Amino acid sequence: MSKISKKLDQFVSEKIQKTLLEDIMAKSFGRYSKYIIQDRALPDARDGLKPVQRRILYAMGQMGVNFNKPHKKSARIAGDVMGKYHPHGDSSIYDAMVRMSQDFKMRIPLVDMHGNNGSIDGDSAAAMRYTEARLSKEADYLLKDIDKRTVNFVPNFDDEEQEPTVLPAKFPNLLVNGAMGISAGYATKIPPHNLKEVIDATMALIDNPDLTDMDMLNFIKGPDFPTGGIVQGIDGIKQAIKTGSGKVIIRSKTAIEEISKSQDRIVVTEIPYEVVKADLVRQIDTLRINNNIEDILEIRDETDQEGLRIAIDLKKGADSQLMLNYLFKNSDLQISYNYNMVAILKNRPVLCGVLELLKVYIEHQKEVITNRSNFELERAMKRNHIVEGLIKMTSVVQEVIDVIRKSNNKSDSKINIQEKFGFSELQSEAIVMLQLYRLSSTDIEALMKERDQLNQEIIELNLILSNEKVLLKTIKKELLEVKNTLGDERRSLIEDEIENIKIDQKDLITDEQTIIGITKDGYVKRSSLRSFNASKEVGLKENDALLFEKEVNTLQTLIIFTNLGNYLFLPVYKIEDQKWKDLGVYINNIIPIEKNEKVIKVYAIETFKNDTKLLLTSKQGLMKQVNLTDLEVTRFNKPIRAMKLSKDDELIFVDMNELENIISISKNGYILRFETSELPLYGLQAGGVKSMALGEHDEVAVAFYAKPTDDFYFLTSRGHVIKDTVSELPKYARNRRGIILIERIKTSPHFIVSAARASKQQIKENVKVRLLSSKELLETDLQDLKYSNNKFGKKMIEDGYYIEISPSVEPETEVKVTKKVVKQEEVVPKVLEETIETKQNQKIRLSRLDLFDEE
Structure with missing residues (x-):
């Protein structure tokens, strides 16, 4: 076992390397990144081609598939490219070949398919x-002279073939056709330009190397896309020409056709670069369906052999310019294009402007022309040397023939000729290979003429190689030839300024009447008049009732005030259309609100452009006025502050349309009347000022504007409605307690919950009244609330929650207060004190209701 372990250890130490994983990953990714940056995704600044494009063009050139030869199967070309030069998938090769053939992607297609x-x-x-x-x-101009050693060649992936590192490129292809690619850490996006403009700029730079970036604008006006369109933004073009980075807007070319006197059609004839037409048509149709743009009747793709055409039919009376602007803003009829001119310069990715790219191209052309001139000079001198030998041979032709006849073979003939007549190796080779008919006088004259031509060519080539000016002149001459042969007119129109399109959403909304219902529990619904009239009952949650019900216009805006001092800005058209018998949408699903936030007042606003003022009152007696204009906002996706409140305070009532007096009523029945001019005007972020002095355990229940001639009705917690008159109330300064309005009883007292004023005109028209309890709604008219002998008024509903008196149809007329009433207002305050103190130091509250009996 020990021997095996030793052998294993020896094997491991010899064969296995110990390296940190992060080092392996760093090296591997570094090599991979270098490869995809230099040899895959980014174009070379000299010929404007990525490696796969260059290999395709070179392979096709080697196969002889030139523009004046028959077409060959794409599969054969892709196979040849893959087998010899590009060891990747055939699909990537074919996709690159297809793109180079598409006239809507390439400003100058390089493949004819x-x-x-x-x-x-x-x-x-x-x-x-x-x-x-x-x-x-x-493409033939990109490959031209490649067989004259103009560019460097390197071995292919298997060292069996040679491939060029760059093409000669007789025009600045990178700017003309543009490029787009993504690699590791780098991306490029270069728009196409007009060939004539780019060549003019190149020739101007050759003439004056000191040209500035801004001088380039005199030649290159901007991008020139194969799909045409309108390019907006001269500042973005200037920045891109200078730095290689900038932004422009590409807009479709459109026209408005008249279908009839009141109906138009928008016609699109050119679309932005790289926008898919079918997707654009689908996108516009989706906008029509999803965004309920009712002014668009139909969209059709009418493209045919004559050219691109998208027709957008509008309804009668529709504003065609408005709809066009809407489509520019919300569809790909208009897109932004961001320059990112990154290319490979000296084997490195560089973000560069137009001037730098053209300088690189000119240096490339200098190298190409120099290499070609050296090649042609060597060939011309070689041929001239041979021609000189042939001409010399004509004077001793008979002797030469004799020497050849006496020789054993070709090699012996060459040696003998060289020894006897002094010919060189090349000359002797040409002599022995010469056909006898070439010895005629005509051919001798041709040789002498060829010698003269070769001598002239050698002089010209030497001049190109020795004189920089002649070299640059040659480059300009060849560029001019390309311009005259391949150049065409600009397709994209350049506009200096980017048009800032602002669309008012209201302009897209159909002007129609609709019914809005908002319940006290916060459910909102919008229904058509037809649904409203067809419904016998309104759809409501249990124990809920409509706080607001009104016929409004779709162009109006709802201002919904909540108890937390906020308001919700809700355009009517934003509310989903439902049936009147449906429950509606909870307000929190439209605009998020707090859990303890509830609706207290709703107004439908037609316009914010007037001097209307609103009165805001809090539970703790703080009050302020705000301008209606301050409530208008452009972003309305959350509650907006209307009044700053302390932690324990709440907004309890809001009134609109400023009048001479303000009436403030407390929960315990105190009422205060003071001049409206005493109450300051504040912004939305401010709190209020003290409006009414409150006793212990008391709070403000309601406050509203009123005229001295008005009546007012207040609702108690027990469902009683009591009528009173403004002129009978004494006027005090602000921040007083006022007088007692309703008698206090110990058992089941009446607390004030709501109130509303009634003008003489409203009384005359006997307008509608809405009374809400905690569970139901009672709709009645003003006469039903007529004065009752009971000091606690008339019992109308189970428990009081809210009272609202509808405005009059006719405008209210000014009614002057009689002198007698004015005197009463001046005298009464002196008699009616808020409280009277007796000799026993007891405070007695005075009330105008002392004469009435208990209920």
Whole structure:
């Protein structure tokens, strides 16, 4: 056993390496990252191609599948690429080949494909066994002169073939076709540009290497997408040209057609780059269905051979510009595009601007032209040397023939010629291989003409290699040829400013009347007038009753005040439409509220743009006025503070529409009347000021605006309604206790729970009155609350909770108070004290109700 253990230990020590896992992972991921950054996902700045694209184009060039040759099966091309240069899956090779053939993805397609190569609707291409492909004319310019040692070659994955590290690229393909890719820690997103503009910018940079980033804008106006569209945002384009990073907006090209005098149609003819048309149509139709945009009647895809066309029919009377703006904002008819111009420069990923990319391209072209010139110079000199030998041979042709005839073989002939006439190895090889018919006078003249041409070519090539200006002139000449051959007009329209679209949701809502019901327990429902009129009973939870029931417009807004000093901003159109007999939606499911929060008052607001004021009163007697305009908000997904309250305080009542006086009534029956001008106007975040002095165990029950000519009705906890008149109440300053309004009895006392004013006009119209108990609702009219001889008023409901008197239909007229009433208001306060103290130091409360009997 010991021998085996020793052998095992020896094997382990020799064969197994001990390394930390994090070191292994770090090294492995580092190698992987380097590979996918340099050799997979990011394009080279010189030719603008990723390795798989370069290998596809080179393999097709080697196969002879040029633009002027017949197409070959895509499967054969993909197989050749995979077998020789790209040891990955055939699907990745074919997908790359398909993308290079799609004219809606590539500004200049590099592959010409026969068959189904996908569509702008997101359809995938047919399988590679069905399609055929060849190089496009544009790709031919990327591969041009590759056989003249213009670029470096490296062994392929199995060292059996050679592949180029970069293509000669006779135009700046990276900017023209753009690129998109994701690798480890890096991503690139370069939009396509117009070939003419990019070449003009390149030639301008060759002429003036000191051009600035902003000078580039004179040539490159911005992206030029194959799908056209409108590009907005000159600032984003400037930033991208300078830094390689920026943001623009791509908007569809649209037009508005008139179907009839009152009906329009939106027509989309160009969509943003890389937006799938079928998905866009589906998205707009989903917006129509889910968002209840009733102004869109139908959407159709009418694309045919003549071009892309999406028709959006609108209903009669619909605002076409509003609907178009809504679709721009909420669909892919308009998208944002973020530049991220990362490319491989000197084997490193770099974020760079246009100027740097063009400088790299120009340096690449210098290298390509130099390498090509060296190759052509070597070939021309070699041929010139041979031609010189052939011309020299013509003067001694007979002697040469004799020497060849006397020689034993070809090698012997070459040696003998070289020894006798002084020809070189190359010249002697050409002489012995010469056909006899070439010795005619015509061919001799051709040789002399060829010599002259070769001498001129050698001079020109030497000039290119020795003179920088001539080299740059050559690059410009070739770029100009590409521009004239391949260039086309810009497709995308550039607009300097990004249009800021603001959509008022109300503009999308159909203007119609609807019924809103809100219960005291917080259930909200919205129903059509038809459902309301057809329903015999309202759907309610047990022991619940409607606190608010009103016919409102869908464009109005509900302001719902709660006892915690908050208000809920709820547009009517946001409430789900239900049947009137349904229970409704609990308010917490619309806007989250606290568990102990309950609704106390609801108003339907048509507009916030007026001078309306609201009166807010707390249980502890704090009171303030706020402007209605302050209540308008744009975000309304949570309760908003209306009044700052202490821990034990609550908001108990809210009134609207400022009048001359404020009437405040306490739970124990005290009433105070004072001038409205005494109460300050505050913001929503503030608390109030003391409005009424409260006795021990007392609290404010209700407070409201009133005119001196008004009557008012107050509801007691025992369900009694008592009528009184404002003019009979003495006026005090704020923060007084007031006078006793209702007699206190020891057993089952009447506590005030709610109150409402009634103007002369309301009395005249005999308006409706809503009386709520803790369990039910009683609807009656004002005459039913007429004055009773009982000092505790008229018994109306089981227990009092809330009273509301409907506003008059006709506007209220101003009624002047008579002089007699004014005098009474001035005299009465002197007689009616709040309390009288007797000789025995006993305090007696005075009440105007002392003359009445007990109930």
